[in-house]
Amino acid sequence: MKRFFMTLLFCLAMAMPALAVQPSEVLDDPILEQRARDLSAGLRCMVCQNQSIDDSDAELARDLRVLVRERLVAGETDEQVIDYVVSRYGEFVLLKPRFSMRNALLWSTPAILLLLGAGALTIYASRRRSAAPSTLSEDEERRLREILKDPE
Secondary structure: OHHHHHHHHHHHHHHOOOOOOOHHHOOOOHHHHHHHHHHHHOEEOOOOOOOEOOOOOOHHHHHHHHHHHHHHHOOOOHHHHHHHHHHHHOHHHEOOOOOOHHHHHHHHHHHHHHHHHHHHHHHHHHHHHHOOOOOOOHHHHHHHHHHHOOOO
């Protein structure tokens, strides 16, 4: 039974996320450290691409974590730090991109195309319906009877 609990404890420890922040990177001020952690959690590792720099062991992620902490210690606001990192690495570095017209256009393009297609289909169907053949004239009816040899 003791072996079971030890195995369970080991499995639980392995399942926990491993933060890559090294003890040498941790700031003395707990408030600044928390801000640094919050900012790092929102920045993408450019090497791993699906991890935040807080979770990544890549050297570039470490450099970014140090950069964020240096800028916070220098007295910059969270927005200034994010703006600086984005100016260096582009919008892709943000795990949650900022709202912009480019993003809005990108995400709304499928809906716009669907609406345009539905509109085109509606116009096509209405034109096809209105182009239905009209009733035959008397002369056309007479000729049709002759062709079909209708006794009427």
